[in-house]
Structures are given as structure tokens and as C-alpha cells.
Amino acid sequence: MEANVPKRKEPSKALRIKVISMGNAEVGKSCIIKRYCEKRFVSKYLATIGIDYGVTKVQVRDREIKVNIFDMAGHPFFYEVRNEFYKDTQGVILVYDVGQKESFDALDTWLAEMKQELGPHGNVDNIVFVVCANKIDCTKHRCVDESEGRLWAESRGFLYFETSAQTGEGINEMFQAFYVSIVDLCENGGKRPPTNSSTSFTKEQADTIRRIRNSKDSWDMLGVKPGASREEVNKAYRKLAVLLHPDKCMAPGSEDAFKAVVNARTALLKSIK
Ligand SMILES: Nc1nc2c(ncn2[C@@H]2O[C@H](COP(=O)(O)OP(=O)(O)OP(=O)(O)O)[C@@H](O)[C@H]2O)c(=O)[nH]1
Numbered sequence: 044m045e046a047n048v049p050k051r052k053e054p055s056k057a058l059r060i061k062v063i064s065m066g067n068a069e070v071g072k073s074c075i076i077k078r079y080c081e082k083r084f085v086s087k088y089l090a091t092i093g094i095d096y097g098v099t100k101v102q103v104r105d106r107e108i109k110v111n112i113f114d115m116a117g118h119p120f121f122y123e124v125r126n127e128f129y130k131d132t133q134g135v136i137l138v139y140d141v142g143q144k145e146s147f148d149a150l151d152t153w154l155a156e157m158k159q160e161l162g163p164h165g166n167v168d169n170i171v172f173v174v175c176a177n178k179i180d181c182t183k184h185r186c187v188d189e190s191e192g193r194l195w196a197e198s199r200g201f202l203y204f205e206t207s208a209q210t211g212e213g214i215n216e217m218f219q220a221f222y223v224s225i226v227d228l229c230e231n232g233g234k235r236p237p238t239n240s241s242t243s244f245t246k247e248q249a250d251t252i253r254r255i256r257n258s259k260d261s262w263d264m265l266g267v268k269p270g271a272s273r274e275e276v277n278k279a280y281r282k283l284a285v286l287l288h289p290d291k292c293m294a295p296g297s298e299d300a301f302k303a304v305v306n307a308r309t310a311l312l313k314s315i316k
Pocket residue numbers: 066067068069070071072073074075085086087088089090091092115116117118177178179180181206207208209210
């Protein structure tokens with residue numbers, strides 16, 4: 044007869060993962076990693092030469108994770124060193140400085156560099172990306188706001204966190220969510236699980252909000268030629284209002300974009316005789 048002894052749960056095998064950091068020089072990649080691993084902040088800038096490497100252990104749910112972190116130098120000079128390290132990566136920490144617009148604009152270039160190095164068979168859909176909007180303690184110099192950063196990240200299915208390596212704000216939360224997503228990915232057969240936010244708005248909505256933000260005047264914002272008729276303005280307005288109405292669109296920045304469109308239409312109708 045079988046003894047009625049509850050089976051002891053086998054501890055899950057430790058998982059080995061590789062993560063890399065990416066982003067322009069001086070945005071705070073090394074400081075974010077140091078803040079998490081060593082609980083300290085280094086105020087003096089010491090440029091990473093090529094690559095820094097470290098190993099750390101973390102616990103996610105009941106699983107032990109051995110993390111190999113490759114902290115990549117952001118300076119273009121180190122491209123030849125970096126390009127060796129993109130392969131076999133499960134997670135990417137993509138960092139920009141909220142006070143430096145170029146570092147935000149460069150995120151696309153970083154993604155392109157990685158895709159190029161992974162080659163035609165490499166698939167970034169099987170990698171967890173977390174975007175860190177870093178240096179949020181420097182409020183006076185901030186020029187990339189939260190909705191802009193969040194929109195960029197979430198429209199690509201990436202995680203987004205506001206961080207300060209200096210104060211520690213957002214750092215633990217960011218790493219925790221990052222590692223949980225990587226474990227989910229590994230347990231999901233290597234496919235990135237959908238984030239809630241990535242499914243709550245469409246690419247068309249995200250692209251439209253970005254276009255509205257970058258428009259140079261009210262005509263441009265509504266997507267009509269200068270001198271367009273009232274009918275053309277109203278038609279363009281209705282299309283945008285349906286797309287961006289706050290009841291229908293959950294994309295970051297949609298409320299501001301909707302208000303801007305309403306104001307643009309009012310201003311144009313006033314000016315058209
Ligand atoms: N105020 C503030 N300064 C920060 C923060 N994070 C990093 N810094 C400073 O920004 C500078 C650059 O930080 P690093 O972490 O070395 O930057 P990096 O992105 O690793 O740079 P590379 O190694 O050249 O790619 C240093 O002087 C840091 O002290 C932050 O959250 N707030």
C-alpha cells in the first residue's frame with residue numbers, strides 16, 4: 044500500500060540568463076546596475092571601457108536566477124567591442140537620460156544596432172526589453188516627459204520605468220519586473236508574454252500621437268494643407284477625434300494629443316473666413 048505522504052516539491056533548477064545594458068554614453072547604465080547590485084551611487088563619471096561584466100543571483104517566485112550582466116559602453120568608439128555581445132541575450136536594459144533628448148532619440152539606433160548584429164535569424168521578439176527613463180531626480184533639466192517615453196516603450200511591447208540611480212527611485216521595481224518577465228519568457232517557451240499596456244492601443248494611435256507632438260503648426264497637426272477649407276478641417280478633426288478620444292484610446296499622451304487637436308481645430312476655424 045502506498046503511504047499517504049505528500050510529495051515534496053522539487054526545487055526548480057536555477058535558471059541562467061544573460062542581460063545587457065544599452066544606451067548612449069553617460070545616461071547612467073553603470074550607475075543603475077551598481078545601485079541595484081551594490082546599493083550605492085557613484086557621482087563621478089568613469090566611462091565604461093568596452094564592456095563591464097558581473098554575475099549576480101536573484102530569486103523570482105521560487106526560482107533561483109543566475110544573472111550574467113554585460114554593461115556595454117555607450118560611446119560609438121566601442122562599437123567593435125559591443126557587437127560581440129548582443130547574441131544569446133534574454134533581457135536588455137535600454138537607458139536614456141530624461142534631460143537629454145538625443146539620448147531618447149538614439150533608442151531607435153540602439154535597437155537597429157542590436158538587430159543588425161543579431162542578423163536575419165535573430166529575433167528581438169524573444170527578448171525582454173525594459174526602457175529606463177533615467178535621472179528623473181534632475182527635474183529642472185527634464186525635456187522628455189513620461190508619456191513620450193512610455194509611448195515609445197509600450198508601443199513596442201517593452202516595459203517602461205522612470206528611474207534615478209542617484210536616489211534609487213524605481214530601480215528595484217524595474218529590476219523585479221524585468222526578471223519576472225524574463226522568467227515568464229523562459230517558461231513560455233522563449234516567447235515574450237504580452238504586456239497589458241501593449242495591447243491597449245494600436246500602432247496607428249501611437250504614431251498619430253507622436254505626429255501630433257512633432258507638428259509645427261495647427262494645419263500640420265490636423266494633417267491638412269495650409270489654406271484648407273472649413274469642411275476639410277472638420278473632416279480631419281473628426282477622424283482624429285474618433286482615433287484619440289480618451290474613452291477609446293489608452294495610449295500614453297492621448298489626452299494631451301486630443302486636447303491639442305481640439306484647440307488646433309478651434310484656432311483654424313476662427314482664422315478661416
Ligand atoms: N543626477 C543623476 N546623475 C546620474 C544618474 N545616473 C547616473 N548619473 C551620473 O551620470 C554620469 C554617467 O553615469 P554612468 O553610469 O557612468 O553612465 P553610462 O551610461 O554607464 O556611460 P558609459 O559607460 O560611457 O556608456 C555619472 O556622472 C553619474 O554619476 C541619476 O539617476 N541621476
